[in-house]
Amino acid sequence: MAHWPVFKYAMRLPIVIWQGLFFIAPLIFMVAMSFFVVRNYRMTEDFVMKNWLKMMSRDYFWDSYALTFGLATLSTIVVMTVAFPAAYTLAFRVSDSTRRWAVFLLIIPFFTSYLVRIFSWYVILAESGVINAMLSYIGLGPYVMLNTKFGTIVGYMTLTLPLVIILQTFSLANIDRSLIEAAHNLGCKPWRTIYRVILPLARTGLIIAAVFCFILSFGDFVSPYYLGGSKPPTLPILIIDTVKSGQQWPRAAVVAVVMMVTLFAVAFAGIASAYRRRGS
Amino acid sequence: MNRDRLLKGFLFGYLALVFVFIFAPILFSIIFSFNSDRFPTIPLGGFTLKWYETIWQDPDVWEAARTSLMVSISVAITATCLGFATAYTDYRYQFKLKPLYLALILLPPTIPLIIMALAMLAWFAKIGLSGQVVSIIIAHTVLTAPFAMAIIRLRLSQMDASLEAAAWNLGADQWRALRLVIIPFCKPAIISSFCLTAAVSFDEFAIAWFISGLNKTIPVVVLEIVTGNIDPQVNAIGSFVFLTSMTLVIIAQVVLMTKEKKEKDHHG
Numbered sequence: 001m002a003h004w005p006v007f008k009y010a011m012r013l014p015i016v017i018w019q020g021l022f023f024i025a026p027l028i029f030m031v032a033m034s035f036f037v038v039r040n041y042r043m044t045e046d047f048v049m050k051n052w053l054k055m056m057s058r059d060y061f062w063d064s065y066a067l068t069f070g071l072a073t074l075s076t077i078v079v080m081t082v083a084f085p086a087a088y089t090l091a092f093r094v095s096d097s098t099r100r101w102a103v104f105l106l107i108i109p110f111f112t113s114y115l116v117r118i119f120s121w122y123v124i125l126a127e128s129g130v131i132n133a134m135l136s137y138i139g140l141g142p143y144v145m146l147n148t149k150f151g152t153i154v155g156y157m158t159l160t161l162p163l164v165i166i167l168q169t170f171s172l173a174n175i176d177r178s179l180i181e182a183a184h185n186l187g188c189k190p191w192r193t194i195y196r197v198i199l200p201l202a203r204t205g206l207i208i209a210a211v212f213c214f215i216l217s218f219g220d221f222v223s224p225y226y227l228g229g230s231k232p233p234t235l236p237i238l239i240i241d242t243v244k245s246g247q248q249w250p251r252a253a254v255v256a257v258v259m260m261v262t263l264f265a266v267a268f269a270g271i272a273s274a275y276r277r278r279g280s
Numbered sequence: 281m282n283r284d285r286l287l288k289g290f291l292f293g294y295l296a297l298v299f300v301f302i303f304a305p306i307l308f309s310i311i312f313s314f315n316s317d318r319f320p321t322i323p324l325g326g327f328t329l330k331w332y333e334t335i336w337q338d339p340d341v342w343e344a345a346r347t348s349l350m351v352s353i354s355v356a357i358t359a360t361c362l363g364f365a366t367a368y369t370d371y372r373y374q375f376k377l378k379p380l381y382l383a384l385i386l387l388p389p390t391i392p393l394i395i396m397a398l399a400m401l402a403w404f405a406k407i408g409l410s411g412q413v414v415s416i417i418i419a420h421t422v423l424t425a426p427f428a429m430a431i432i433r434l435r436l437s438q439m440d441a442s443l444e445a446a447a448w449n450l451g452a453d454q455w456r457a458l459r460l461v462i463i464p465f466c467k468p469a470i471i472s473s474f475c476l477t478a479a480v481s482f483d484e485f486a487i488a489w490f491i492s493g494l495n496k497t498i499p500v501v502v503l504e505i506v507t508g509n510i511d512p513q514v515n516a517i518g519s520f521v522f523l524t525s526m527t528l529v530i531i532a533q534v535v536l537m538t539k540e541k542k543e544k545d546h547h548g
Contacts, residue, residue, distance in 0.1 A: 019425075112526075116515065
């Protein structure tokens, strides 16, 4: 039986070459681009700190950074909290087949256009939209929901809630049931069981869900733009504005690099705390 | 116990509300696409097909649909081939740099699309591929190959490892064993990976918007309409896209499930 090295490398190398050329190279080039200069609307390859100094010294950049970080954090807290009772129900209170169906239903939104869903929210949340029309029947409203942080968070939830519920459900369902029963039999109250038994056991999965939620919210431009009013712009909107109107690709690259560094830091901190041994 | 029933009722009510939140925008978008008001609210206006007629008669939408179709089919083929080779490598071989190798493949979905879009825009301009359909195909393949790899890898882990070795012992070389044993076994996963990667590519708008130039895909057209004003055409396009994607997803799911069920029945 002749095992050819040709076969081995034919299977192994294509993806390395492909991702090297079209995933790693573009990211490295983007980092390099943050040091290029733009002269007469043309980008020239160079190595100057100008773009970095310019962006770092602007208040609007830091406002934008604080807003984006704050919104993504708020979104993570809200989504994790809203998702938990749903995931808890799906993990402990329904049959296996119901859970499978629920997860299948939760996958559906990934294959519907996110843009169209946000457009739909725009119409639902508008001042003369569906929600305010319903509230007016009971004599309430109208409430302003568009162009507010509330609008942005609704948008982020549209993007992240299904994924977070799925991840939470899996991490809760993987807990050894006998440990929960043991806590119950030893007289531990339900709330205390959640806090002292379930949460610690599901910690890794829950933190991964939170990290994903943060990454998705931090990088999304659709919700803050269409539902949040983009005043002030978040970092992704800043990238779009800088690229689409100003031809200032290098400055957009600075924003993108700062975003990447932030996300790496958050992901690293999350993973480190997820796998840290519990100090007692 | 009464309290437990109360709690259970509360939890199920809560779960229902969460599902309402998740599906409200999808349902409303479909309802609005048949609604005659330009700015739909409650009570609903009359039934109409005019938004569908508008998009049906719009040559730009047709052009975009053609581009989208071509892009997503090409993406599905490339991503599934790459994903298969990678999944097989992970299944069959152990080597030192494997964690790095796997990270290289699995990382793209964790990078925000807007950052990938900027990086791809600049890189394709640099290597002379800007504004071309092929650059959208390449970018979407990078994005979807991980999904293809994951689906096929799951299927491979259900395979009896001695099956391939048996084929070798019976004199098949590695290519023949791959063609006659591995690929037929992975067929449902390959079909489902094909459908899912096509569906993801069919919906992706951020990267496509940055790098497409004049070759707009359907989501890019939607993005441009939405940026302009309130136009219920978007709901009509959205419903059409939803139908396409859902068909692909359901095919993927059914193919995988019937195959697994058959095998389960077979083994008793």
